[in-house]
Amino acid sequence: MNEDIPQKPPLPRRFVKIPVRVLAPNLVTLLALCSGLTAIRLSIEGKVELALIAVIFAAILDGIDGRLARLLKGTSKFGAELDSLTDFVNFGVAPALILYSWLLVDIRNAGWIAALVFAIAAALRLARFNVQLDDPTKPAWAAGYFTGIPAPAGAITVLLPAYLVELGLPKSSLPPLLVALYVLFIAWLMVSQLPTYSGKGSKLAVGREWVMLVLLGVALFIGLLVAYTWEVMALSTIFYLAMIPLSIRSHRRLKASDAASKAP
Template structure:
């Protein structure tokens, strides 16, 4: 009789008949992902209880943990197929379903069925965005510099920015009769940006190496941002959301410039009879 909970290794292959041990470094990133999932689901409860401040804080905390678990897995050499699938499912719940439910309970319900349709569309776009991301990881035809860009805004950024109407109300912007229809249009627009082909700078290569003279100023800036976020959370999140959306056109221009240089380099290599270069310009 097979054991009720058969052991498995980091690659997801069952070991029937033997009880192997899994390194702790493999489990820690998954535990962080589960903690992020708990935070996202708790945000739904807070929204049901009309405690939107705590709901938003839970979403932000989940987004921070989402940025940590992948880097932690790579740092500990604890990446696995199981962890990747768990992270993708957690992202759909935290940054697709939960923000849509929060927005609907906050004010989208005021426009009736259209508000619910907007929430559904956002959640569906998040699912499609995550599915496309998983497929594109194995694309061999991507240019080397494409690793620095997302195709469409990522799900965590979409979740943070789509909640801008709630931030603005908490800052003091009145919740009038036109707020819900505008929020509905804004929600659909953010969903469309997630599934679009708009290049969004990922920032993955930023901060891998820091100059020695910039270490202390970096610490000061991080401490300053953390202090501002703790003291004026809704204002800081509103400003960050607006700046992120305003930065997207610049990201697109940068991507197109890199693509033009890459294609020109490939054309020169082909004309000279050499193999295409794999080095980013």
């Protein structure tokens, strides 16, 4: 009986269309990944200056993709996972290999251990960030702070010795062991519990009368970064590290104020 019933042909597979607004941030993330992988290749070839520029470019793109996703309302779980994996390569593996092939190789195993610890610290930092991202117990004011320095900031700051050499400091004046200790210090800052400014919880607004001035300031900074790359990077790194004690004090003040407001 069943043999006489005609069988329906299988329905053609329908492909789900993905909006361009969702793809655009992921394309920026992939471009950043290409930049980070290129930095690794350049460091192997001994082209340290170009490798540093590639990491800096990857950091700039990392600051763009998330904001672009929120602006276009194109955030997705896939994009978040891709961004996290990209950050590990760009800001964990790439800086570690650059520093090792550039200077830390001179102290052999000790230099490799320092590079290894930095890369692992970046992975742990990113994993912790992903876990804490949707913490329901986190107060609203805490959104303005990271726990430890973020991976992109860790990558930018750990390369300070290379910036100084690009500025003219003799490479021979940098003891590899001292650089290794500095690398370990930055790795500790990434996995530490120290609060650092994130800017995400900031409610600062710019008055219309100041918009043009702010845009001019941004253009000036970009111009200085292009014309005086290593001076800007070195000063920015020192300034960022100097801001950490201030962020700790600000965090403690807000935490105490929040505790006092909840006290019976």
